[in-house]
Amino acid sequence: MQEIKLTEYSHGAGCGCKISPMLLDEILKSGAAQPFFEQLLVGNEHKDDAAAYDLGDGSSVLSTTDFFMPIVDDAFTFGRIAATNALSDIYAMGGKPLMAIAIFGWPIDKLSSDVAKEVIEGGRRACRDADIPLAGGHSIDSPEPIFGLAVTGIVQNENLMQNSGAVEDCYIFLTKPIGIGILTTAQKQKKIEAGDINVAIEAMTTLNKIGASLAHLESVVTMTDVTGFGLLGHLSEVCEASGISANIWFDKVPLLANVEKYRTLGCIAGGTRKNFMSYGHKISPMTQQQREILCDAQTSGGLLVFVKKDGVDAFYEVAREAGLTLQPIGESVAKKEHLVEVF
Known part of the structure; x- marks a missing residue:
């Protein structure tokens, strides 16, 4: 098979393709009264990661979808990253995925079916890692490659994580380092050195399974995953929904290797500016x-977790069992002039 560089066939990359938060708010505004559904526990009111529908037995079904254009050149890796990213929404809500269906667009006049097959196989790999079936999907002929999943999950209502659940006096943790947008932009600009993109790929293909375990802890009050709106964007959504503010300690925020090197070379994603x-x-x-770092558009990023300070030891134990060594990157405080203050 001829070597294909998928990023050359798309105008954007990964979650950096997302419509800006400001424009999305305008699009979603509606002057019409919306019907009320009693069983819909979580909709779009607070920009949560997935919708939750109460099944009436103490549990809720979770529903989400996510898809984007290539963020890496390799077809299999692109499929795996896109699927991992979509699955993250279920884990961020404290749930476990049950099954997924594919969303697939392909420029059939430009790229072969052999390359397309590799994308799907990458998606299957991520679903297999999550121990769920890729049970079907829908495909179209599109100008640019597109792949992602619609995922169905389940959660016990007592473990349901919502953006509106944060409270004051919590430590804030991030389960993956950031800088993915900077490194993938360096790749798209052909400035990346051999091997430097690998840390980003490893992060993007790591499932956020720990979310389902953390949701059982009484001290964990809310979670969200950090994706296209960057760390500050998703943190702001939680603070706004919860009526609090947050302090972020910049020197404690974990970064992928070589992020600063490529930032100084001007490898800033367009999504970061938006x-x-x-x-x-x-x-x-x-x-x-x-x-440029805290607004960096992430793809398949980590979980942003709010943990009550008096229950942090139980959080550390679960993190250690998952092979993670974490430290707080900030804390939640009473509402102030700014939703987030960076120190």
Whole structure:
């Protein structure tokens, strides 16, 4: 098979393709009264990761979808990353995925069916890692490659994580380092050195399974995953929904290797700039470095977890069992002028 570089066939990459938060708010506004569904525990009111529908037996079904254009050149890896990213929404809600169906667009006049098959196989690999079936899907002929999943999951209502669940006096943790947008932009700009993209690929293909375990802890009050709106965007959504503010300690935020090197080379994703334009007024003044890293558009990023300070030991134990060594990147506080202050 001829070597194909998928990123050359798309105008955007990964979750950086997302419509900006500001524009999305405009699109979703509706002047019409919306019907009320008593069983719908979580809809779109607080920008949660998935919808939750009460089954009446103490549990809820979770439903989500996520898809995007290639963020890496290799077809199998692209499929695996896109599927891992979609599955993350279920884990972020405290649930476990049950099954997935594929969303697939392919430029059949430009790319062969052999390459398309590799994308699907990458999606199957991620579903197999999550121990669920890729049970079907839908495909179209599209100008650019597109892949993702619609995922169905299950959660016990007492473990349901919502953006509106955060409270004051919590430590804030991040389960994966950030900088994915910077490294993948360096690849798209052909500035990346051999091997430097591998840390981003490893992060993007790691499932956020730990979310289902953390949701059982009384001290964990909410979670969300960090994707296209960047760390500050998703943190702001939680603070806004919960009526609190947060302090972020910039030097404690974990970064992927070589992020600063490529940031200084100008490898800043377009989505990062759109992010800051959308919510920068809600954040305290920042340096250029802080802005370009904390607003960096992530793909298949980690979980942002709010943990009550008096219950943090139980959190550390679950993290250690999952092979993670974590430290707080900030704390939640009473609502202030800015939703987030960066120190």
